[in-house]
Amino acid sequence: MRQILLFLSLFLLLNLPVNAQPILSENAKISIFTCSPGEELYSLFGHTAIRVIDDSLNLDLVFNYGIFSYSTSNFAYKFAKGETYYRMGIQRFRNFIDEYISDKRPVYEHILNLNRQEKQEMFNFLHINNLPENRVYLYSFFLDNCATRPRDVVEKILGDKLSWHQPDNSYIKPMEKHWKYKEISQLHNNWDGATFRTIIDIYMPKNSWNKYGICFALGMPTDTTADKYHAMFAPDFFMNALENAVIKRETGYEPLIKTKPIYYKPIKLYENIDPQPYILPPFQTFLILFVIVLMVSIYEIKRKKHFIAIDVFLYFITGIMGCIILFMSFFSMHDFVQQNYDILWANPFNLLFALLLPFKKIRHYTLTYQYVIFFISLITALLWPFLPETLVNANLLIVGTILVRSIVGINVLRRNETA
Known part of the structure; x- marks a missing residue:
């Protein structure tokens, strides 16, 4: 009975008109999830999502821009042609996080340092994005994906107040428990000449058929220089950008991230190796x-x-x-x-x-x-x-x-x- 009531509450909440969305309390929190890469090809580069939590409203939702379906007719052909449509969806927090923990994929949560008005604007904006006429978008691996969409949402709400780098141009490294701490730090220390191919190489098992197929399909534009802004197509690089971003307030600059990240660690971590090691590379x-x-x-x-x-x-x-x-x-x-x-x-x-x-x-x-x-x-x-x-x-x-x-x-x- 309790599950039925929860389902009905969620259904009614998600179908409210935009101007009738709940008013978030002062204690509401909005955070960014960064999910580590997984075993499947589509999860090889990780994932990003947005969480909105307000205990006073019994509200804990995850806004996910990375939903697609293999069952779509002619999926393989449409994917090759670049006509893959992703959509936004809303999930309960527990359902979302349990899926990644069961897949042995760590999840990092960064709480955004937003005031009450900014939280409400972002909450409303996310619901507008989830309207039937807005939720579907044409997926682009490098330019429009599950990581760039949350980045654009943050930019939309904060506008000119947001800066993706420290005022003194210093650099905050990823936390050391991050699975690619060494590689990302080295790349940032030697960013000149870094390309889109350099970034995706970090994620692909060396001399694997997955890497071979992806690199065979990509052309010369992949070797163009990728600035730190466009590198945010990769969820881990977006996460690191969040850690370096600041908001310009009347009293000065404040970090975009409010506290240290929350780390959801599975019992056993997924190892980033070729999922078919018995096949000759x-x-x-x-x-x-x-x-x-x-x-x-x-x-x-x-x-x-x-x-x-x-x-x-x-x-x-x-x-x-x-x-x-x-x-x-x-x-x-x-x-x-x-x-x-x-x-x-x-x-x-x-x-x-x-x-x-x-x-x-x-x-x-x-x-x-x-x-x-x-x-x-x-x-x-x-x-x-x-x-x-x-x-x-x-x-x-x-x-x-x-x-x-x-x-x-x-x-x-x-x-x-x-x-």
Whole structure:
């Protein structure tokens, strides 16, 4: 019975008109939750939410800008195209925090140093955002997400009174219990040259398939310099910005954060490792394939043979990857996926080439393309360290594999012409 009454109270509260929202008491608190990264790909970079608590009203709600559904029709296609819509939702505090604790993900809570009027304005603004016509937004990983939305709310309420840095430009480091204390502190100490890629690298397990897939999809804009403001797309960097922010009052500057953060610690912490450690990592996988292909290719040249299936497989896969890059570059609404230099080796034309190779009658017409592949692969390999985009080093092994197979193809076709 008690649960039913609580549900009805929450339902009625959330459906009140904006101008009929409860008046918060002087003791009400508004805070920012920063949730540590999790195991799933969508939770790899953490999460941010806003909490409003007022004991006198028996009110304890979490405003969450990170709600989406896998059950949406054609979700994978829409995600690739950049048409993923997130929405705002309201949860009870206990339901929200229990979910993260059960997932072994620590949560940090920073109480905002707001006066009563600012609290009421933010509370009303959050409810306006939760109206059906406002709650849904087009998700953008770097520019509009669960962390940038709360940042924008804080800016909206405080306006020119808010500054994201200390008056003397000093820097407050993250608390030492923070899971990425060392990496974030080092990055802030050497911020010049920090890029969006530098920031996301902190979160991704090294040499993992998750990192490989994300980095393959991202283009040259990811290597542009990210100032500290735009770095707040990452929840941990937004949290650190909160710790450094100040409010200009009539009596002087006051910290945006009222007290030391509250730390919700699960019994056992989630370890940020590759969730599938038994699968061979990308670099080792491509290294083994390169060595095998190299040995087979040497055998082919010595024995004057040609295992066409190897070429069909290699060019088919790289052609498909090239088509993905082409689609992301020209049709996706995602930011930072354009100008992807992986297209130098993942060429969409390789797909057509792979489909033509099995036909002997037209195979001799492909000699010119083999030369083109050879020279592009050679130039790509030589210029790899100097390209304006930081590419995954494992892909250099694919470039080497293509280079080897193009040499074999040229050798076979020239031998057939002179036969």
